[in-house]
Amino acid sequence: MIRTHQGVTSDNDLKPDLTPLLDIIFIVMVFLLLTASVKLQSLDVELPQTETQALQETQSDPITVNITSTEPYWALQGAEIESWDTFKTALLKEVKANPEKPVVIGADKAGSVENMLKLLAFLQQNEIKATQLLMEEDKE
Structure with a gap:
């Protein structure tokens, strides 16, 4: 404890330490982000044609x-x-x-x-x- 003149405590000693609270909030926030269901969105796209040659041979008698x-x-x-x-x-x-x-x-x-x-x-x-x-x- 920091004592100032004539034994009066500082204003800093009267404030609570919020570090453990911030740690817990951060952990809960990460947990919620990882478990939240995410809606997958898709875009309408025009697929390009392939210029690579398709496989011509298949296994015998498919x-x-x-x-x-x-x-x-x-x-x-x-x-x-x-x-x-x-x-x-x-x-x-x-x-x-x-x-x-x-x-x-x-x-x-x-x-x-x-x-x-x-x-x-x-x-x-x-x-x-x-x-x-x-x-x-x-x-x-």
Whole structure:
């Protein structure tokens, strides 16, 4: 304790030490920042075309899935399938029969994006990995 003239204490001795309080506030603030849920925002962007050459070779005899622009929209191993439910059953049966074969997806350029997303969601839900998406190389 600092004593001034004639035993009177200084005004500094009467103020509380705020250092421990600041440490606790900082720790709580960091905890809240790390645990806060952050809303992911996305921007609409136009994706560039690739100038690199696509892989032309696939493993021998892959499971091929095609999405067409006209009905029937689905084809498996070159055979058109009339409905989505029939296609799902046939694809699951083919993948279970040949688990070592890669799944290759070929979609018509004028095909529905909704059908492509539906297929990708189905593949993800059933933990089926599509190893390639067939694309046409940019001619420019």
